[in-house]
Amino acid sequence: MHPLSEKVVAGDRRALARCLSVVEDRREGYLDILGDLYRRAGRGRIIGITGPPGAGKSTLVDKLIGAYREQNLTVAVAAVDPSSAFSGGAILGDRIRMQGRALDEGVFIRSMATRGHMGGLSGATGDALTVLDAAGFDVILVETVGVGQDEVDIVREADTVLVLLVPGMGDDIQVIKAGIMEIADVFVINKADRDGVDRVERELHSALTLAGEELAWTPPILKTVASRGEGVPELVAAVEKHREHLAASEEGRDRLLLKFTQKFSDLLAEGFLARLRERWLPPEEERRLLEAFVRREADPYTASDEILRRICWEVRP
């Protein structure tokens, strides 16, 4: 095993932080480390929490940490926040610090900015979850802002996905339309202390009824007031119920197969492209081709086909 992998598995927190950076930045040795850690992962339950900015995700995450800690489970949090490029994830960090979570040995918090890595944001974040899992955390919470495809991808890494909505945002329907509907395992209407809860609930119900016939699991709709911890025990119970559903049906296995189908082909494509560029398509050559495409003196169809033919010729025994 890579020395860093050994330390991570042994529970060394500083090594864990270092390892996450190596993996996120795709630094030297990251593939070896992930290879080690993948085989030791798979025990933690990964819970994704997504929803519009300000919906109360971080507040809820903090309360969930508390609930799981009461069950003596260890908890890691990965907060993926596009704005943390500016704030350094300070909002979540401060809230947790205020609650004294930073002093709790059973809690580990990591903010991740949405930088463009090779292999895509979701790839690097998924790998970070593997690292946290291999480090032995019982529960891994992933907070993402539910706006774009990246967030949808990240959330696919989770075993159970919580989608947060709040009353009176006016764009509830928008969120439902944006494909969030398909990824939710549990709907949470947070800020249930506000007006308009019933309306959101009705809209969700009718959207679910429309989709209902093909669903093996009908996502429950829960109401919470995260700031006061209300509804959190019920939410924890709903997550547990979903976990039992995954274990008892084919769906859990299907989800993992789907996740790794994607992961495997991403890795193959990422590695293949890197090697292809290294050996057959140096940057200046690629640049020359691109300019020729622009001038319509060459075309991407023929050029890519020619390169692939050349590769096939060379690798043939």
Ligand SMILES: Nc1nc2c(ncn2[C@@H]2O[C@H](COP(=O)(O)OP(=O)(O)O)[C@@H](O)[C@H]2O)c(=O)[nH]1
């Ligand atoms: N009224 C009310 N405010 C809440 C509730 N949950 C969170 N908030 C507040 O909403 C704001 C945004 O919360 P935050 O957790 O940072 O949202 P995030 O952007 O989704 O992570 C904060 O001021 C919270 O205190 C709730 O249930 N009711």
Ligand SMILES: [Mg+2]
């Ligand atoms: Mg937040």
